[in-house]
Every structure is written in C-alpha cells, then in structure tokens.
Amino acid sequence: MSETRSISLTVNGRAVAADVEVRLTLADFLRQNLRLTGTHLGCEHGVCGACTILLDGRSARSCLMLAVQANGHAITTVEGLAPNAEQMHPLQIAFQEQHALQCGFCTPGMLTTLTELLRDNPDPSAAQVREAISGNLCRCTGYNSIVDATLQAAKKLREGVPG
Amino acid sequence: MSAAGMNAGGSKAGSLIGKSMPRLEDKALLRGTARFIDDINLPGMLHVAFLRSGFAHARIERIDCAAARALPGVHAVLTLDDLKPLLTTPYLVVALPSPHFKLDLHRPALADGEVRHVGEPIAAVVADSRYIAEDALALIEVDYDPLPAVADCRAALQPGADLSHADQPHNLVAELRTEFGDIEQAFAKAAHISRADLWVHRGGGHSMECRGDVAIYDDVQDHLTLYSSTQAPHAAMQQLAKILGRPETGLRVITPDVGGGFGPKLIFYPEDVVVSCAALLLKRPVKWVEDRRENFIATTQERDQYWSMEIAVDDQARILGLRGEMLHDHGAYTARGLNVAYGSAHTVVMPYEVPAYDLNIKLAVTNKVPVTPVRGAGQPQGAFAMERLLDVVAQEMGLDRAEVRRRNLVRAEDMPRSKPIVTRGGIDVVLDSGDLPAAQADVLRAADWDGFKARQRAALAEGRYIGLGLANFVEATGRGPFEPATVRVDITGRISVMTGAAAMGQSTKSMLAQLVADQLGVSMQQIEAITGDTARIALGIGGFNSRQTVMAGSSAHLAAKAIREKMIKIVGHRFNAVEEELAVADGRVFVANDPERGMSFGEIAQAVAGLPGYVLPPGVSAGLEATEYFTQDAMAYTNGAAVAEVEVDVETGDVRVHRLILSHDCGQQINPMIVDGQLMGGIAHGLGNALFERMGFDDQAQPVTTNYGEYLLVGAGEMPEVSLLHRSSPTPLNPLGLKGVGEAGVIPTPAAIASAIEDALSPFGVRICQAPIAPQEILSLIEAARQNADANPAPLAAGMR
Numbered sequence: 001m002s003e004t005r006s007i008s009l010t011v012n013g014r015a016v017a018a019d020v021e022v023r024l025t026l027a028d029f030l031r032q033n034l035r036l037t038g039t040h041l042g043c044e045h046g047v048c049g050a051c052t053i054l055l056d057g058r059s060a061r062s063c064l065m066l067a068v069q070a071n072g073h074a075i076t077t078v079e080g081l082a083p084n085a086e087q088m089h090p091l092q093i094a095f096q097e098q099h100a101l102q103c104g105f106c107t108p109g110m111l112t113t114l115t116e117l118l119r120d121n122p123d124p125s126a127a128q129v130r131e132a133i134s135g136n137l138c139r140c141t142g143y144n145s146i147v148d149a150t151l152q153a154a155k156k157l158r159e160g161v162p163g
Numbered sequence: 164m165s166a167a168g169m170n171a172g173g174s175k176a177g178s179l180i181g182k183s184m185p186r187l188e189d190k191a192l193l194r195g196t197a198r199f200i201d202d203i204n205l206p207g208m209l210h211v212a213f214l215r216s217g218f219a220h221a222r223i224e225r226i227d228c229a230a231a232r233a234l235p236g237v238h239a240v241l242t243l244d245d246l247k248p249l250l251t252t253p254y255l256v257v258a259l260p261s262p263h264f265k266l267d268l269h270r271p272a273l274a275d276g277e278v279r280h281v282g283e284p285i286a287a288v289v290a291d292s293r294y295i296a297e298d299a300l301a302l303i304e305v306d307y308d309p310l311p312a313v314a315d316c317r318a319a320l321q322p323g324a325d326l327s328h329a330d331q332p333h334n335l336v337a338e339l340r341t342e343f344g345d346i347e348q349a350f351a352k353a354a355h356i357s358r359a360d361l362w363v364h365r366g367g368g369h370s371m372e373c374r375g376d377v378a379i380y381d382d383v384q385d386h387l388t389l390y391s392s393t394q395a396p397h398a399a400m401q402q403l404a405k406i407l408g409r410p411e412t413g414l415r416v417i418t419p420d421v422g423g424g425f426g427p428k429l430i431f432y433p434e435d436v437v438v439s440c441a442a443l444l445l446k447r448p449v450k451w452v453e454d455r456r457e458n459f460i461a462t463t464q465e466r467d468q469y470w471s472m473e474i475a476v477d478d479q480a481r482i483l484g485l486r487g488e489m490l491h492d493h494g495a496y497t498a499r500g501l502n503v504a505y506g507s508a509h510t511v512v513m514p515y516e517v518p519a520y521d522l523n524i525k526l527a528v529t530n531k532v533p534v535t536p537v538r539g540a541g542q543p544q545g546a547f548a549m550e551r552l553l554d555v556v557a558q559e560m561g562l563d564r565a566e567v568r569r570r571n572l573v574r575a576e577d578m579p580r581s582k583p584i585v586t587r588g589g590i591d592v593v594l595d596s597g598d599l600p601a602a603q604a605d606v607l608r609a610a611d612w613d614g615f616k617a618r619q620r621a622a623l624a625e626g627r628y629i630g631l632g633l634a635n636f637v638e639a640t641g642r643g644p645f646e647p648a649t650v651r652v653d654i655t656g657r658i659s660v661m662t663g664a665a666a667m668g669q670s671t672k673s674m675l676a677q678l679v680a681d682q683l684g685v686s687m688q689q690i691e692a693i694t695g696d697t698a699r700i701a702l703g704i705g706g707f708n709s710r711q712t713v714m715a716g717s718s719a720h721l722a723a724k725a726i727r728e729k730m731i732k733i734v735g736h737r738f739n740a741v742e743e744e745l746a747v748a749d750g751r752v753f754v755a756n757d758p759e760r761g762m763s764f765g766e767i768a769q770a771v772a773g774l775p776g777y778v779l780p781p782g783v784s785a786g787l788e789a790t791e792y793f794t795q796d797a798m799a800y801t802n803g804a805a806v807a808e809v810e811v812d813v814e815t816g817d818v819r820v821h822r823l824i825l826s827h828d829c830g831q832q833i834n835p836m837i838v839d840g841q842l843m844g845g846i847a848h849g850l851g852n853a854l855f856e857r858m859g860f861d862d863q864a865q866p867v868t869t870n871y872g873e874y875l876l877v878g879a880g881e882m883p884e885v886s887l888l889h890r891s892s893p894t895p896l897n898p899l900g901l902k903g904v905g906e907a908g909v910i911p912t913p914a915a916i917a918s919a920i921e922d923a924l925s926p927f928g929v930r931i932c933q934a935p936i937a938p939q940e941i942l943s944l945i946e947a948a949r950q951n952a953d954a955n956p957a958p959l960a961a962g963m964r
Contacts, residue, residue, distance in 0.1 A: 103371070
C-alpha cells in the first residue's frame with residue numbers, strides 16, 4: 001500500500017478532510033472519494049480540458065494534480081457553479097439556450113474555464129473566448145455555439161441579471 | 164380543423180414539430196449530475212486494467228501471471244484460458260454478412276496465442292482499485308516472439324508480402340466490385356478523360372468520453388447486467404447471449420449517459436466480454452473504463468483508403484463513366500464488416516448522373532486496430548474522390564468547377580431517381596427526394612462564387628493566397644429495418660417513451676419527447692424518455708448511420724398517435740361524444756365545448772388497466788401502451804453542398820479556413836436547433852479530417868500518435884465562421900418526412916477544403932490529392948511546383964482562370 005497523507009481543503013465552499021494516498025490524483029479524489037463525478041476525465045494527460053476545476057479561482061487540470069497538492073486550497077467544481085438547486089449560473093443557462101452542449105462530457109471543463117474568463121474579463125470579444133477555451137476539446141458542437149453562449153452570459157452578468 | 168386535432172393552447176398535433184425546443188438532457192449535464200459510465204460506483208466494486216500488446220505482430224510463447232496474482236488487492240488475473248470455461252467460443256463473431264469475404268478474421272476475447280495489433284488485450288487484472296490493477300500489469304511477464312508486421316495496406320497485397328495473421332493464406336480479406344453501365348464504351352467515346360490518385364485518411368471517433376463497462380452479476384437471479392457506453396445496447400446483449408451461452412432473459416444491457424459515440428462505440432468489443440466474465444467469476448460488480456491511450460490503440464478507427472480513378476466526360480463535361488481501384492485498410496480483424504468500403508463506393512456516384520461505373524475495391528488486412536465506421540462511415544472518402552475528380556475535369560477543360568457540377572447533378576424534376584446499385588443489405592438505392600442543383604446554387608450565392616475571382620486577384624496583389632472550394636454530397640440515412648418505440652401512460656398519468664435507440668449526445672431523448680408531446684398535447688418535460696435499455700423493450704438496433712430520428716422517431720410518433728386515438732375512443736364512449744367533439748390538452752381528453760366532461764390521462768389509463776370482474780370499455784384493448792415497429796427498408800437520402808473559403812500562407816504552409824457555408828436538406832426537421840448542432844459538429848470533424856487528424860504508425864505498425872499532443876483535434880481557434888442554409892424536401896418514406904442529419908456535415912467538408920486549397924494555390928498549379936494535408940506537405944507541393952516552373956516557365960499561370 002502506498003504512503004498516505006492527511007489533507008484538508010475546501011470544495012465548493014465545504015470543508016473537507018481526508019487521508020489519501022499520495023499518488024491519488026485530484027480528479028480521482030473529487031470523483032471517487034467525494035463522489036463529485038461532474039468533473040470528467042477525457043485524456044488524463046492535460047490536453048482535453050474536461051477535468052478543469054478552479055483552484056483558488058484559477059483554472060487547473062485536476063488530472064495533472066495530486067490530491068495532496070490541493071491541501072489548504074479552495075476547489076470549485078462544476079457542481080459548485082450554480083447558486084442553488086433551483087437556479088443555474090448564467091453560463092449554464094446560456095449553454096442550454098445556445099445549444100452549447102450535446103453529449104455534455106466536455107461541458108464541466110468548459111464551464112469552469114469560462115467562469116474564470118468572465119470573472120477576469122466581463123466583456124470579452126469572441127476571439128478572447130476562443131482563446132480562453134483553446135485548451136478545451138469538444139467533439140460535438142464545433143465550438144461556435146459555446147462562444148455565442150459565453151457572450152450571452154457575459155452580457156447577462158454585466159447587466160446584473162441573475163440568470 | 165377538427166376539434167380532435169386540438170392540443171394545449173388551441174394548437175393541433177404537429178405544432179411542436181419544427182420548433183427549436185430546449186433539451187431535456189441539459190440540466191443534469193450542466194450541473195454535473197449526469198451519470199456517465201465512470202460515474203457508476205457500487206459497493207464492493209472491483210476495477211479492471213488490461214495488459215495490451217506492445218507488438219503489432221507477435222507469437223506469445225508464455226504468459227506468467229503469478230507475481231501479479233500475488234499482489235495484495237488483486238482478485239484475479241485473467242487470460243483467454245481463464246475465460247474459456249464461460250464462453251461458447253473464444254471469438255467475437257460480429258461481422259455483418261457479405262458474400263465477398265475471403266477470410267474470417269474474428270477477434271478473440273483475449274489474445275489467442277498470437278497478437279495482431281498494438282493494443283490487443285492479452286490479460287486483464289481485476290483489483291480493488293484501478294491503481295492497484297495497473298501496478299499488477301507491470302508484474303505480468305509475457306514472452307513474445309515478434310513476427311513481421313504489416314504496417315501499410317498497399318504493402319499487404321504485394322506478392323510475397325508478410326502475413327498479418329500467421330495462420331491465414333494471404334492478406335486480402337475481401338474484394339468488392341461495384342459496376343453498372345457499359346464502362347468500355349463510356350471511355351471509348353469520351354471527349355476527355357481525367358485521372359486522380361488519392362489518399363484519404365480518417366482517424367478515430369474521438370468521443371471525449373472513452374469506452375467503459377460496469378458488469379453486475381446477481382447470483383440469486385443468475386442475471387448479468389452490463390452498463391456499457393455503447394451505441395448499440397441490444398446488439399451487445401445479443402452478442403453476450405451468444406458468446407456466454409446465456410438466455411437473453413438472463414442479460415440486460417443499459418447505456419448510461421454516453422459522452423459521444425461517433426461510430427467506434429457501436430462495436431462489440433473484447434473488453435465487453437472480459438468485464439462480463441470477471442463479474443460472473445468473482446460475483447462482484449466490476450468496472451473498466453478505457454483511458455485515452457487505450458482509446459488510441461484499442462478502439463476501432465477508420466484510417467486509409469488509396470484511390471486510383473479515372474473519369475470519362477463528353478465535350479460538354481457531362482460524365483460518361485467512372486472507373487478505378489480502391490484499396491482499403493481493414494485492420495487486423497473484422498470488427499464490423501465491409502460496410503465502410505461499401506459506403507465509400509456508393510457515395511461517389513450518388514449526387515451526379517453517372518451512366519457507367521466500375522470500381523474494384525480490395526480490403527487488406529494489416530497489423531493495426533480494426534477499421535469500423537467513424538462518423539460518415541466511408542462517405543467522406545467517396546465524396547472526396549468524386550469531387551477531386553470533378554475539379555480535375557474543370558481544370559483540364561478550362562471550365563468553372565461549379566458549372567461542371569451543375570451539368571452533372573441529379574435534377575429535382577428527375578426525383579425520385581433510381582440508382583443502379585443496391586445497399587449492402589440488397590435494397591435498391593433510390594434518391595427519394597431533394598433538389599441538388601438548388602442546394603449548390605444556395606451555397607454559391609451565399610459565397611458570392613462569381614465575385615470571388617476579383618477578390619482573389621486583389622488578395623494575390625497583396626501577396627495573400629485565398630481560395631474557394633465546392634463539394635456536393637448525398638448522405639445515406641435512416642438505415643432500416645426498424646427501431647421500435649413504446650409509449651405508455653400509467654395510472655398516475657405519467658407518460659414514458661421507451662426505445663432501443665441509444666442516446667450518445669445527439670439529443671435522442673429530447674427528440675422522442677418532442678414527438679410524443681406533440682401528439683399528446685403536453686410539454687416535453689412531462690415525458691420520460693428511456694433509451695438504450697434492453698429490459699425496457701425487446702428489440703433494438705442502435706445509434707449509427709444517422710438512423711435514430713428517422714426510425715425511432717417515426718415509431719415514437721406512430722405509438723403516441725395510437726395512444727392519442729385510443730384515449731379519444733375511451734373518453735368518447737364515456738361521454739357519448741364523437742371524436743370531432745373532443746380535445747386533447749393539459750393532460751386531459753375532454754369535450755371541447757364542455758371541458759368538465761372529460762378524463763385525465765391517469766383516469767383513462769385506469770379505465771383500461773383492468774378491474775377484476777369488470778369489463779373494458781367497448782372496442783379497446785387492455786392497457787394504455789402502444790409499441791410500434793415502424794419499418795423502412797429503403798434509406799432516406801439527405802443532400803447538400805458546401806463551400807469553403809481558405810487562406811494559405813505559402814511561407815509556412817498554414818491553412819486557415821475563413822468561412823464554411825453548408826446547404827442542407829434533411830426533409831422535415833423536428834428541432835432545428837439540434838439539426839444545426841449536428842451539422843456544426845460534423846463540419847468541425849470534417850475540418851479535422853481535412854487538415855489535422857492523422858493516426859500515425861511507424862513501419863512496424865507501432866502507433867506514433869497516442870495522445871492529443873500528437874494527434875490533433877480541431878479546437879475553438881480553428882473553427883471558421885459557418886453559415887448553415889436549409890432546404891426541406893420531406894421524404895415519402897416515413898410519415899413525418901424525416902431524413903437523418905448526424906453525419907452530413909462531415910461528408911463534403913474535406914473535399915470542399917481541399918478544393919479551396921487547390922484554388923488558393925492555383926498560381927503554382929499544385930494538386931491536392933490527399934486528406935488530411937499538413938503544412939509541410941503543402942510547402943513540398945509548392946516547392947515542387949516552383950522547381951517545375953523553373954524548368955518549364957510557360958504553364959505557371961495556367962491555374963488562375
């Protein structure tokens with residue numbers, strides 16, 4: 001049995017403490033230990049972006065991090081984006097309205113990446129949106145609807161419209 | 164309009180069809196609460212990792228699993244010998260029937276003493292975690308005796324070629340000939356003959372979710388459940404029944420949410436058998452989820468075709484005949500059939516009037532992952548071959564590329580147009596509907612085709628090389644014979660629709676709900692759509708060939724209509740009203756001008772649910788449930804045209820696609836938003852096939868592109884501006900006039916882009932004879948053209964017409 005460590009971190013605003021094997025990836029910790037299966041593994045080598053989470057607000061590949069490296073940090077996953085069980089985040093609403101998802105497997109990584117973008121740049125150009133998701137692969141949509149959805153959500157957020 | 168046609172809000176049945184409606188699937192996917200295969204976690208579940216061949220071809224002398232079995236946390240290490248007691252045969256016999264096979268190349272469930280491609284599974288470790296299972300893989304010792312590997316389908320058929328299978332007499336798995344008309348006469352009387360030698364390569368499906376299985380054996384009921392990320396759950400269940408020798412009643416295959424299919428997930432795989440066997444042997448739930456490297460080396464792909472073609476035309480560039488040879492890389496085993504090559508052969512002649520055709524296809528066995536359909540299934544290659552040939556004709560005869568096509572397209576007034584070929588199932592091929600010349604005219608107008616030459620000259624004056632390319636296509640959709648659907652209303656009034664169709668991201672549940680809601684006058688959200696579960700409906704075929712909306716959609720529509728008619732009959736009898744007096748709305752059927760007189764759906768269902776000793780309403784059968792097996796043998800042919808505008812950097816060879824315009828006709832659309840989404844995804848895939856996606860192997864058939872740094876998928880930055888134009892020619896083949904759309908975008912896109920690159924580089928006179936084409940290859944073509952021009956200066960500017 002490989003070595004274990006105790007870690008404590010915040011996940012979607014909730015304090016979490018656990019003993020984990022040092023070789024456990026953050027993605028597997030979120031998915032298997034915490035049952036937060038919204039974070040998806042598409043390539044496990046850091047290219048597809050499906051596993052993207054926010055680490056202290058910055059996008060990061062949870063497949064390329066170990067769980068122990070998240071010790072003391074705050075993680076946001078796709079499950080933590082919507083304000084509550086009834087409402088969705090403006091990005092989530094715009095994704096539905098613009099048909100910016102089909103199979104939905106890449107969607108969690110798209111949403112976390114774009115959450116960071118819209119926080120840092122509330123009024124991005126289409127080119128800036130494309131740049132932001134240039135590290136997120138989608139096989140279904142052809143991306144243009146994702147760009148449209150992001151611009152729609154950005155507008156809603158700037159107008160202060162919840163959803 | 165009769166009152167019986169009334170739905171909620173005064174609209175009649177049919178009012179929901181053709182409307183963009185939000186999808187039922189979205190909320191769970193957006194919130195991260197969907198359930199994909201890897202999201203299934205069960206108490207006591209064990210995890211599988213596969214030991215895979217690192218050699219493309221080798222004899223296995225010995226497998227020693229002792230050290231792996233001894234590792235703490237390992238529950239079993241399985242080789243083919245361990246599985247044999249559970250199997251009726253060690254081989255997956257899955258080939259679609261064809262009289263053209265010369266070799267039977269069935270895959271073993273695990274290696275049978277000889278491995279025939281890198282990635283072929285040899286042994287499986289079952290352990291407490293995937294981490295431990297992978298640790299144990301390193302402890303398995305295999306003694307290989309390497310054999311010569313066949314890495315190239317051209318070399319495979321050379322005299323004296325090495326054998327892909329040591330125990331087979333040669334590497335020619337099949338030979339197909341498609342011929343009609345008098346080809347000799349066509350070429351004898353030709354005013355002009357053009358030729359093209361082409362390489363068309365396609366990579367893998369590359370769904371963002373890899374494959375996976377979770378098997379659960381219930382020894383109380385002697386029942387095996389397999390959750391599988393498959394596009395064809397009923398086929399998987401039938402295959403399991405055969406290979407495990409179990410009755411279908413002792414098996415259930417369920418597809419959870421599936422993260423994209425794109426073809427390779429329609430295949431029944433060795434891993435499906437092994438994971439099932441592991442659950443049977445260990446009596447614990449067992450999970451295997453493919454990682455991306457496995458996906459590159461063990462999931463089926465499409466790969467290489469080499470075409471050598473010539474076309475005969477008259478002095479007006481009207482096609483007289485086409486003939487040639489095509490060589491198709493079949494891979495190491497028959498994992499599906501001859502269908503990809505077959506589809507390529509047909510696609511060539513579909514959009515155009517071709518009086519004579521003679522194409523001979525050889526399918527070569529190689530030591531590579533088996534070839535099976537990827538979105539488009541051979542059709543993009545066929546379109547590429549035909550469209551490239553027509554460009555050569557235009558260039559050599561000094562004609563406009565669009566004009567050459569216009570003269571040869573099947574005309575709208577000739578629809579339905581019978582083609583002198585039959586499908587692989589022996590069914591006559593008839594273009595059922597559509598207006599191909601109008602579709603071409605649509606894209607030409609939107610692209611300002613006629614005004615482009617001036618733009619091109621102006622750009623060239625600035626040193627910019629821009630080009631426009633055109634391709635027409637016909638897509639064979641709605642593969643029969645059927646895809647059933649059951650619509651049920653239960654005594655609480657809840658409505659469900661169940662089908663053998665499999666959802667993999669293409670909005671199948673929403674499509675079904677929209678069709679049922681349309682008939683029953685309720686919102687889509689009130690309908691539960693259940694797809695891909697063999698326990699919910701006896702038969703099913705699955706998701707491929709752009710077939711599910713056509714086939715399952717038609718069945719769901721008819722089943723919902725039957726339920727509606729039955730409810731009207733029951734309520735009409737109860738309230739002594741005739742059909743014309745009744746309305747269906749808000750989950751009730753009632754007398755339109757006296758709404759109090761009516762029944763809720765639940766009450767109607769109760770009325771036919773049966774009470775002991777009481778009679779059913781007269782003239783109706785028991786239960787508020789209808790199952791339809793809408794049957795359509797002939798395929799429904801979608802058509803369209805694409806124009807691509809590109810810019811080529813002649814210093815770097817980089818190609819930017821600035822604009823892509825696609826005209827498309829899939830008959831009656833159900834949800835236009837979803838239709839557009841399918842087209843966009845197909846276009847992105849086609850762009851990858853034109854410029855980026857290349858599954859590479861070295862000369863020992865060792866894969867050299869096994870991650871997304873080496874194998875390039877289209878990203879957001881590569882997507883052009885896209886304009887989608889629609890026509891609607893409903894097919895007469897089914898009640899709603901539906902044709903499929905799932906593969907349309909991918910078919911013409913590589914051909915249109917290749918044509919545009921050639922046009923952009925016309926000052927150099929280069930020919931684009933391959934897809935994909937990489938920047939360094941474009942530079943080589945330019946360099947060769949320059950050297951050629953230095954040697955022969957005169958013809959240089961011939962390309963700029």
